[in-house]
Amino acid sequence: MGSRPNKLVATGISKYFWMKGEPDPIPALTNVTLSIAEGEFVCIVGPSGCGKTTFLNIATGLLAPDAGRIEIAGKQIDGPGRDRATVFQQPRLLPWRTTLANVTYGMELQRKFDKSEIEDRAAHHIRLVGLAGFERHYPAELSGGMQQRVNLARALATDPEILLMDEPFAALDAQTREFMQAELLRIWSHAGKTVLFVTHQIDEAAFLSDRVIVFGTRPGRLKQEFAVPFERPRTLALKRRPDFLTLVDGIWALIEEEGTRAGLVRTAEATTGEARA
Amino acid sequence: MNADGQVSVIPADAGAAGAEPVRPTESFYQRNEGAIVGSLSVVFVLAIWQAAWSAGRIDPLFFSGPSAIFARLWDGLFGSGDILEHLAFSAQNFATGFSIAALVAIPLGIVLGWYRLPRLILDPFINGLYSTPRIVFVPLIVIWFGLGFASKAFIVFLSAFFPILLNAMAGVRTTDDELLGAARSFRATQWDLFRTVVLPSTVPFIIVGLRQGLAHGLIGVVVGEFFAGSKGIGYLVGQAGMMFKTDLLFACVVIVAGAGIGISAVLQRVEGYFQSWRPSSN
Numbered sequence: 001m002g003s004r005p006n007k008l009v010a011t012g013i014s015k016y017f018w019m020k021g022e023p024d025p026i027p028a029l030t031n032v033t034l035s036i037a038e039g040e041f042v043c044i045v046g047p048s049g050c051g052k053t054t055f056l057n058i059a060t061g062l063l064a065p066d067a068g069r070i071e072i073a074g075k076q077i078d079g080p081g082r083d084r085a086t087v088f089q090q091p092r093l094l095p096w097r098t099t100l101a102n103v104t105y106g107m108e109l110q111r112k113f114d115k116s117e118i119e120d121r122a123a124h125h126i127r128l129v130g131l132a133g134f135e136r137h138y139p140a141e142l143s144g145g146m147q148q149r150v151n152l153a154r155a156l157a158t159d160p161e162i163l164l165m166d167e168p169f170a171a172l173d174a175q176t177r178e179f180m181q182a183e184l185l186r187i188w189s190h191a192g193k194t195v196l197f198v199t200h201q202i203d204e205a206a207f208l209s210d211r212v213i214v215f216g217t218r219p220g221r222l223k224q225e226f227a228v229p230f231e232r233p234r235t236l237a238l239k240r241r242p243d244f245l246t247l248v249d250g251i252w253a254l255i256e257e258e259g260t261r262a263g264l265v266r267t268a269e270a271t272t273g274e275a276r277a
Numbered sequence: 278m279n280a281d282g283q284v285s286v287i288p289a290d291a292g293a294a295g296a297e298p299v300r301p302t303e304s305f306y307q308r309n310e311g312a313i314v315g316s317l318s319v320v321f322v323l324a325i326w327q328a329a330w331s332a333g334r335i336d337p338l339f340f341s342g343p344s345a346i347f348a349r350l351w352d353g354l355f356g357s358g359d360i361l362e363h364l365a366f367s368a369q370n371f372a373t374g375f376s377i378a379a380l381v382a383i384p385l386g387i388v389l390g391w392y393r394l395p396r397l398i399l400d401p402f403i404n405g406l407y408s409t410p411r412i413v414f415v416p417l418i419v420i421w422f423g424l425g426f427a428s429k430a431f432i433v434f435l436s437a438f439f440p441i442l443l444n445a446m447a448g449v450r451t452t453d454d455e456l457l458g459a460a461r462s463f464r465a466t467q468w469d470l471f472r473t474v475v476l477p478s479t480v481p482f483i484i485v486g487l488r489q490g491l492a493h494g495l496i497g498v499v500v501g502e503f504f505a506g507s508k509g510i511g512y513l514v515g516q517a518g519m520m521f522k523t524d525l526l527f528a529c530v531v532i533v534a535g536a537g538i539g540i541s542a543v544l545q546r547v548e549g550y551f552q553s554w555r556p557s558s559n
Contacts, residue, residue, distance in 0.1 A: 080462050094477070109469055
């Protein structure tokens with residue numbers, strides 16, 4: 001991996017949020033430095049409040065960091081760019097546009113392709129995400145999983161240098177989520193994009209990625225990285241392999257420790273101590 | 278369960294080859310239940326009313342009957358044409374005032390919904406004027422515009438303006454932030470955001486505003502003519518009342534109600550056109 005050039009380099013990213021009634025800002029992210037190599041699939045996991053979504057919003061360019069900078073393909077970002085595309089947790093499709101028109105939407109806005117290219121790319125990516133035949137359907141006529149496929153196709157079709165994914169399967173039911181994970185790996189193997197994927201699901205992160213970055217909370221920060229050694233292509237059967245479960249357990253232990261420290265998980269002693277007090 | 282106490286099951290060959298699935302059909306009644314029940318209820322009330330009128334149980338000085346109202350309406354529109362003349366005047370007042378209100382209020386509402394500072398500047402005036410019954414301005418409007426066409430059109434304008442404006446503003450301001458964020462992530466310009474997100478999501482609000490403005494505008498035209506002038510349906514209602522011509526009075530009521538229902542139905546069609554992406558539900 002060391003031989004491949006870095007696609008995304010984040011240096012010293014910090015972000016604070018001022019809350020009403022709080023005298024001090026909440027440190028959502030403190031001094032996060034990380035890099036993602038070209039073609040690499042990286043997941044960020046962490047307990048809620050660890051700033052993983054904040055980091056993604058900064059990388060998308062919707063949020064400006066208070067300190068630090070992000071370079072993509074060597075260029076520092078300032079706002080949303082043609083070099084990126086984001087897949088959101090909610091599908092965020094325009095309800096009055098059909099599948100086809102939603103997939104072309106990102107390309108129309110980025111103005112990177114001409115009209116005939118947009119049509120070709122839309123058709124190609126609708127097929128790639130398995131929605132051929134649903135071009136003329138409106139979002140309300142699609143299931144949640146299908147809407148997320150449209151969301152993914154809209155982002156992929158813009159041909160981004162890096163694909164940013166913000167818990168895209170979190171709102172789906174457990175079975176659909178598993179199928180979508182396998183689908184994403186299939187699509188990724190065809191599209192060959194660099195991916196930064198944020199999730200709170202450890203098994204999802206371990207299944208999908210080359211590297212799992214664990215964020216800690218209060219303050220939000222980079223805690224530890226795990227290399228994911230499993231060979232590709234991967235199938236859902238991987239999730240039942242002992243070495244997979246060992247890796248997941250290792251990551252989970254770290255997050256549990258982090259959650260306990262932050263008071264998200266409370267020990268029995270803490271509860272009895274409180275009761276006595 | 279059947280007589281043997283066994284749970285009845287779907288026969289094994291149901292759905293097998295040969296048993297093509299059939300789309301369940303709705304009867305004529307099921308498809309038109311609302312229209313049928315509504316019409317029957319109207320016919321029922323009219324029948325009782327007409328029976329009482331025919332039996333001479335209604336004093337024509339105080340009330341009228343369906344047949345008399347219909348006869349007066351027919352004569353006024355297609356016979357002597359006396360109502361038609363007033364109707365044409367009112368229609369002209371209404372159409373002018375309502376069109377100008379829509380043409381001004383829709384763009385202004387969108388601008389005020391989108392830009393914060395102009396909204397903050399105009400908000401107190403809009404709220405103040407909206408909360409004031411527009412009728413109190415009638416004498417002033419007569420002073421400004423006289424007793425003729427212009428003052429009536431202006432009253433309609435003033436009546437219809439605020440519902441349209443406020444709904445358009447609300448439509449823009451309730452635009453889904455998530456959709457705006459998604460558009461921004463793809464480098465949408467302000468114009469892109471407006472054109473592809475704000476405007477389409479505001480259309481239903483604008484239609485609602487137009488329908489409310491329509492109702493207010495109809496009140497405006499009748500009230501304006503009622504108080505000042507010598508022409509129009511509102512004037513005719515006043516005259517009919519003073520002279521105990523209850524059949525003429527009710528004929529005018531039917532006309533105003535018909536106009537409201539008619540224009541509202543047209544707007545519903547327009548709304549349907551813009552909402553074709555919504556899954557249909559009754």
